[in-house]
Amino acid sequence: MKIIKEAQVRSEEDNRNLRETVAGIIGEVRGRGDAALREYNEKFDGCTRESLRVSREEIDAAYKELGEQELADLKAAHHNIGAFANAQRQTVKPLDNFSPEPGVFLGHRIIPVESCCCYVPGGNYPLYSTALMLATPAKAAGVKRITACAPVVRGTGHINARTLVAMDLAGVDEIYALGGAQAIAAFSYGTGSIKPVDIIVGPGNRFVTEAKRQCYGQVGIDFVAGPSEVLVIADGKASAKVVAADLLAQSEHDVNAKGILLTTDEAFGKSVIEAVEEELKILDTAKIARQSWDTFGEIGVVDSLDEAVQYANEYAPEHLELNVEDPDALIPKLVNYGSLFIGQNTAEVFGDYASGTNHTLPTLRAARYTGGVWVGTFLKTCTHQSMTPEASARIAPLVSRMAHGEGLSGHAAAADARK
Known part of the structure; x- marks a missing residue:
């Protein structure tokens, strides 16, 4: 390949300071909860609001800030995103009564996660489209508790109006005026006013990305984005x-x-x-x-x-x-x-x-190794099985021999008990 415009090679950043800074923020949120969140809100965004959760009145006021065309545009985009997410949901189906041999019945259920947090960046631009992209497939998946957060417009106590409206249109149940690594920590571990969630999705700056990396395991994530x-x-x-x-x-x-x-x-x-x-x-x-x-x-x-x-x-x-x-x-x-x-x-x-x-x-x-966020991001495929007495007795010797081969005599005994 002949290069006619060459890019600089991305330098490997020394991330030790980033890791330490984010670890400190996570530790503060875990230790001091909402008090730490309010301090970080003021420090990073000039936000002094007392209540982190956005009220219904604030959401209704945001609708009034939008023009007719702006609202119509959000609704049109939401319609297309939702239509595709619902169509995708129909392709993810349960499986029941598959029988690899007589008397053995296997299957799986498709179960939505109970709760999620949709992280919507503020930063240089109010990315209200991201609110639609994250919450809409979560709703199509059947997530019971959909939360979302975004940093406030710098120097104010309020999230961008279009972002608030997009969150509401997409079906978000709880909205919080909060951003940064501290938000990831709050929804991972919980605070006095924020109940933790099962998965956090959405892009963010390098502090948000590093916080997702460090909190993964305590909470699920979509992926680490650059x-x-x-x-x-x-x-x-x-x-x-x-x-x-x-x-x-x-x-x-x-x-x-x-x-x-x-x-x-x-x-x-x-x-x-x-x-x-x-x-x-x-x-x-x-x-x-x-x-x-x-x-x-x-x-x-x-x-x-x-x-x-x-x-x-x-x-x-x-x-x-x-x-x-x-x-x-x-x-x-x-x-x-x-x-x-x-x-x-x-x-x-x-x-x-x-x-x-x-x-x-x-x-x-x-x-x-992965695709993007989609309705399946919020779904779990959980298997189940059942057996007749005859099938149980028939498969037990096979399992017992394999267990003894691994040196797990307790496993073998559990199989032998079914003979």
């Missing part, structure tokens, strides 16, 4: 302007985001570089997008689309776009990606907001 990334595979017949727009849509997330183009046409690759430069002249978020693109943007020229497929499978990108004349020829060969966007008509940003698939996706090559 900076956003997109990989575009394009031939010479694609639109340079469209590809440039898609690359910059990822680059504007933050300065560590990564946009990659693989193309079979060197002239096209160079035209994309020119198109990126033109858009950066008018892009409101050019300061962040420019730094991200200059540092981590990459364009490579491949000898064939099969070479691009091989690279994509090794890289396992969060978002993968196929902007080629015959995408159907490549799809069966692609196995590692968070979400796939097929053809020039299918912008990655459509999936970010409103087409219906989820935008909470694995990064940093995690797509090799």
Whole structure:
């Protein structure tokens, strides 16, 4: 592969200070509960509110802040996300009375987790779309207690109004004005005002990510996420302007985001570089997008689309776009990606907001072993079995011999008792 725009290699950050800082925050929350949460709220977000839980009155007031079009847009996006999540739920089915041999009956139940926390970032932008993406599939899965949290708008005591409305539309039962590593600790271990949950989902900054890593085991998590990334595979017949727009849509997330183009046409690759430069002249978020693109943007020229497929499978990108004349020829060969966007008509940003698939996706090559958040994230497949007396007596000698082979005589005795 010929590189015509090279990205800097991500340096391995010394995370010792991060780990220690987050461990300290978790320890404070576990030890001092709500008092620690209020102190962190004031320290990091300038929030002095006494009650961490958002009231119904605050939610109703948030609706009044939205215009008719804003509310209609949220409802339309929620409809598509919910429709897809409910369709996915129908594909996850219980199994009963499977019999591998006479008298042995096996099966499984599909059981939703009892409770979850949807972490919705505030940070540079109010990511209200994330509220829809997290809570909607939880609702479709049948989670009984859906909680959500987000940091307040800095210097105020309130979560962004659109985020509050999105949480409410998606079916959140409890909303808390809280962010950062302290929020992850609170929903993992519980405090006086916050009951712990079974799983925490959602993206966040490196402190949130590290807190999820440290609290995993005490609580379930979706995955450990890193900076956003997109990989575009394009031939010479694609639109340079469209590809440039898609690359910059990822680059504007933050300065560590990564946009990659693989193309079979060197002239096209160079035209994309020119198109990126033109858009950066008018892009409101050019300061962040420019730094991200200059540092981590990459364009490579491949000898064939099969070479691009091989690279994509090794890289396992969060978002993968196929902007080629015959995408159907490549799809069966692609196995590692968070979400796939097929053809020039299918912008990655459509999936970010409103087409219906989820935008909470694995990064940093995690797509090799997991997909993104979906209705199944909130479901457990729990097995069961039963046997007739004849089947029990028949299988007992087999189990007894295997148990003795492992040196577990108590296991053997439990089997022999059924003879």
